[in-house]
Amino acid sequence: MAPRGAQGLVLQRHDHRGQTVLIFGRDDVTYLTSDAGEAALAQVAGYPLTDASRVADVAAIRRGFAERSTALIETTLLRRKAAAKLGELADVTGWLFTDDALQQATAAPVARHRATRLAGAVVHDATCSIGTELAALRSTAATVIGSDIDDVRLAMARHNVPDVPLFRADALHPISRDAVVLLDPARRSGGRRRFDPRDYVPPLDAVLDTYRGRPTVVKCAPGIDFDAVRELGFDGEIEVTSAGGSVREACLWSAELAGGGVHRRACVLDRDEVVTDAEPDDCPAGPAGRWIVDPDGAIVRAGLVRHYAARHGLWQLDPDIAYLTGDHVPAGVRGFEVLDELPLREKVLRQALSHHDCGQLEILVRGVDVDPDALRRRLRPAGHSSISLVITRIGSGAGERTAVFLCRPSPVRR
Structure with a gap:
């Protein structure tokens, strides 16, 4: 049951996932901030409202709170979501939210x-x-x-x-x-x-x-x-x-x-x-060094890959691709130690992964039309070690090629 509008209509909509979302009204806020509403929220907070218990929990809440049940349930669920997103900012356990x-x-x-x-x-x-x-x-x-x-x-x-x-x-x-x-x-x-x-x-x-x-x-x-x-x-x-x-x-x-x-x-x-773009961006392109570095998404999105590379003494594998390479990994960054460079041929890749006893396979792709999940399923890694494949385009025009770097991923270096 959802709250009613001025004409007694149910105020709710379906989101992009097809789930019903409450459209809160002022009367809902007035109720939720009242002594009765806060007491009701404290009771509803005691229900797990998990996938396994939701049907029974919602039925019990509706029996207890009738037309207010939807606002109470929605607020309780939104507070739980907010704890992970906003908990470091403030105590949001008593906050009110709308889904949007x-x-x-x-x-x-x-x-x-x-x-x-x-x-x-x-x-x-x-x-x-x-x-x-x-x-x-x-x-x-x-x-x-x-x-x-x-x-x-x-x-x-x-x-x-x-x-x-x-x-x-x-x-x-x-x-x-x-x-x-x-x-x-x-x-x-x-x-x-x-x-x-x-x-x-x-x-x-x-x-x-x-x-x-x-x-x-x-x-x-x-x-x-x-x-x-x-x-x-x-x-x-x-x-x-x-x-x-x-x-x-x-x-x-x-x-x-x-x-x-x-x-x-x-x-x-x-x-x-x-x-920032006020920093130098002198960054050459060249063959892979010992390590490949995939810059943070904020650096890539801001168009500052070359500035970041210049700061840390790295270079690009290709002038138009965001992968960087060098002989060290910047502090606080995860790197990929290059073990081999291979062509994009599944038989060759499968043999190489078997040789390295690969069981956990990570695939990173830039500039090449490859579905990492589909390729991983076809390669069927069955060993025990962790391996990363960095697949990228190098060069352009007649000299363009696809390179696959078989790497050992590192932990974040402090």
Whole structure:
């Protein structure tokens, strides 16, 4: 059973996975923040709600809480998801969320990183949603305020970060001055991603026009087209950030906030490494050295592979491919020790894997149309050792070839 709207209609939708997702209303937030709602949430939190128990658990919750059961169940499940994503940022066990808001919420390490860059500033989060960024900023910013046009999310933010001043406002109609404006346009609708920045809510072009000449920080999807952003008139810094081994976001820092001469920045939070396009990019291409290095995704996405290579004394296998090679592995990075170079012929690869007693096979591919999972199944490794195959294109035109490097993966080097 789901909550009812003003006309008594059930307010819910199906996400891209076909699962039913509750559309929260103000009455849901009012109930969930009441003494009765908090007591009910405490009871529902005691149910496992696992795949094995869900049918029985939901039936029991519905018997106890009738029309409020869906809001209680959804909130309990979202809190559990949020613990892994946001737990390092704040105690979110009592927070309120919507499904879309949690999906778009900034992961804790990234939010803390941004808050550090904004330390000491007056910051207005003009699309504050349920308050994730505010929770990070309140410990670093000189002053922080939030606003959002969505009345339900704003009500949730008032519950989640009660110590931050909040206002209801349209981000395209500024309500602050002399503040750094943080914006996070919605990039999802019904659980689906929006890829064209003009389809963001509010649209990225409108955001940039509205705040042109003001210090702004705008979150974007990591796959955003950098050229398209420049065509919209953005002339600041594009920062790509990774955490937990994944690229999390691209962030636009206006020229007023960008580092001196920096237009592209990659931040690898797992090892606290920053690479920018203000650094040298002298990087030759040549045959494989002792090691192959696959740069972090933030470095690749930011187009800073050559800068990273120059910093660490590495070189490229091919000028157009992101794999690097050298005689050492940078600290904090996993490398692949080259044991042999082979052609892309499955019989040859199968024999080589057998010779090295390969049982656990990792396949990395760049520049070549190869499905790693399908190839792994066909090669049928059955031994005991761990082997990596690095498959890549080398050269172009008549001299183009596909190379397969049989490697022994290393642990991360400190």
